[in-house]
Amino acid sequence: MKRVFVSLVGAVAAAALLALNMGAAHAQEYKAQQGHAMTAMATSTTKASGLRSTLNTLFQEHIYLAAAATGAALGGREAEFKAAAAALDANSVSISKAIGSVYGQGAEDAFLPLWRKHIGMVVDYTVGVAANDKAKQDKAVADLIGYTQDFGAFLQSANPNLPKSVVADLVKHHVVTLKEVIDAQASKDQVKAYTAMRTAAGHMQMIADPLAEAIVKQFPDKFGS
Amino acid sequence: MDTIRKWRKRMAAAVLALGVVALAAPAGSQQGVTIQTFQFKPTPVEVPARTKVSFTNQDDITHIVTSGTPESPDGKFSQKLEGKGAVAIFELSQPGVYPYFCERHRSMRGEIRVK
Numbered sequence: 001m002k003r004v005f006v007s008l009v010g011a012v013a014a015a016a017l018l019a020l021n022m023g024a025a026h027a028q029e030y031k032a033q034q035g036h037a038m039t040a041m042a043t044s045t046t047k048a049s050g051l052r053s054t055l056n057t058l059f060q061e062h063i064y065l066a067a068a069a070t071g072a073a074l075g076g077r078e079a080e081f082k083a084a085a086a087a088l089d090a091n092s093v094s095i096s097k098a099i100g101s102v103y104g105q106g107a108e109d110a111f112l113p114l115w116r117k118h119i120g121m122v123v124d125y126t127v128g129v130a131a132n133d134k135a136k137q138d139k140a141v142a143d144l145i146g147y148t149q150d151f152g153a154f155l156q157s158a159n160p161n162l163p164k165s166v167v168a169d170l171v172k173h174h175v176v177t178l179k180e181v182i183d184a185q186a187s188k189d190q191v192k193a194y195t196a197m198r199t200a201a202g203h204m205q206m207i208a209d210p211l212a213e214a215i216v217k218q219f220p221d222k223f224g225s
Numbered sequence: 226m227d228t229i230r231k232w233r234k235r236m237a238a239a240v241l242a243l244g245v246v247a248l249a250a251p252a253g254s255q256q257g258v259t260i261q262t263f264q265f266k267p268t269p270v271e272v273p274a275r276t277k278v279s280f281t282n283q284d285d286i287t288h289i290v291t292s293g294t295p296e297s298p299d300g301k302f303s304q305k306l307e308g309k310g311a312v313a314i315f316e317l318s319q320p321g322v323y324p325y326f327c328e329r330h331r332s333m334r335g336e337i338r339v340k
Contacts, residue, residue, distance in 0.1 A: 103262070106262075106264050106266070107262050107264070109264075109332075110262060110263040110264045110332070110333065111263075113330075113331075113332035114263060114330065114332070149286060150286055150329075150330070153263075153284050153285045153286035154262060154263050154284070156285055157261055157262040157263070157283065157284045157285065158262050164285050164286075
């Protein structure tokens with residue numbers, strides 16, 4: 001009974017306020033809007049989060065497929081190597097399509113060979129390791145380090161929020177962490193190889209997250225909500 | 226040293242064969258090609274003979290604009306564009322189709338059509 005009374009008093013008071021005070025109506029409206037805003041903020045399916053998770057998935061996949069390919073190559077398992085290399089290339093195409101979805105077909109077409117280039121260098125390094133050819137290994141590492149500048153320049157050119165030197169350093173770390181995987185695979189230290197694989201894959205978030213963030217910052221209308 | 230000699234040779238060959246000139250060329254019509262995000266834009270470009278075609282590098286990396294294709298460079302012109310803002314100008318006097326590419330990034334290709 002008391003609850004009904006309180007409700008009635010509340011309703012009458014609310015009606016009175018509604019009638020007498022438009023400010024209160026605005027306040028209610030504001031509160032409702034805030035409620036909607038809170039609901040919108042609670043979703044995990046924004047375009048920005050979609051971009052970020054896509055890039056993280058693709059870049060981490062890149063590590064695991066590259067490691068599968070180098071592991072098979074070093075183990076002399078040819079059929080497995082071919083399958084892994086094909087899957088790795090499909091991943092490269094997906095990454096370039098993700099770039100193309102933001103920067104257009106021309107950028108996609110330019111990005112794919114640039115990205116594939118570093119995979120070729122990793123293959124060179126792996127071949128050098130398999131053949132115990134130090135000079136080939138050193139050349140591949142030097143090429144990969146040089147490549148980081150190209151990759152940094154590409155992303156900086158596409159997005160001024162991504163300084164070349166920062167991107168180059170991040171990609172350099174990618175090269176180093178992947179090299180750790182290959183070296184461990186070559187020495188047949190499986191524990192070290194899989195630990196290094198997780199480290200290398202984890203590091204890719206350091207590239208994917210800033211890339212996603214920079215794209216969202218560059219195109220707020222496209223990824224803002 | 227060999228590289229410098231090679232460049233000089235190439236440039237000399239280009240000047241002789243096509244009337245490729247640098248910035249001191251006489252005033253005339255000009256067509257611009259921008260190098261940005263590892264792409265030549267626009268391409269192909271169609272120009273009358275003796276038009277100056279300029280290449281402006283907007284990437285913060287060296288590109289080398291070279292005539293021909295990666296499989297078969299033809300030695301007609303080649304110029305290194307070291308970093309953002311670098312410009313190269315070529316004047317092509319003979320009608321024809323001139324494919325070109327970047328020697329450092331061989332997937333970058335373009336074409337000039339001289340009428």
